[in-house]
Amino acid sequence: MQALLGTTVLAEAEEADLVRIEGNWYFPPASITAGVLTESPTAYTCPWKGACQYYSVVDGDAVQQVDAAWAYLTPFPSAIERVGSDFSGYVAFSPQVKVVS
Template sequence: MKAVLAGTVIAEADESDLIRIEGNWYFPPASVTPGVLIESPTPYTCPWKGECQYWSVKTGDEVHVDQAWSYPHPYPSAFDRVGKDFSGYVAFAPGVEVSP
C-alpha cells in the first residue's frame, strides 16, 4: 500500500503490515518516508484511543497542515478493541491517496 500526496510517496508498506481502524489505514512508523512529517500543535484526544499527535506533511516546498495523525501512547484498552498495538502508527487525511 502507498500513501501519496501531491505526487509524492509519503509512506509505503505491505497491506499485511498496516492496521485498519475506523476506515483508516495506519502505516507502521518505519514505512513513512523520512523527513516528510512535521509535528503539529493541533490538540485532539480520542475518547477510546487516547491522545493524538497530528502531523503536517512536507512535499517538496509545500507543507500540508494536519494531513496525518498517530497515537504515540494509546490507552491500553484500545489494544484490546483493535486487536493489535498501534502505537506510533500513522494514518492520513482524506486528501492523501492511499491505494494498493
C-alpha cells in the same frame, strides 16, 4: 500500499503490516518516508484511543498540507485490545492523502 499526496510518497508498506481502524489505514512508523512529516501543534484526544499527535506534510521548510496525518503514540491499553493489534505510533492520513495498493 502507499500513501500519496500528489506524487509524493508519504508512506509505503505491505497491506499485512498496516492496521485498519474506523476506515483508516494506519502505517507502521518505519514505513513513513523520512523528512515528509513534521509535528503539528494541533491537540486532540480520542475518547477511546487516547492522545493524538498530528503531523503536517512538508517539502523542505515549506508546509504542503497542515494536519494531514496523525498517530496515537501511546494509545490506551483498552484501545489496543479493542483493535486487536498494538498500533502505537502508527500513522493514518487525512482524505487529501490517497492510499493505494
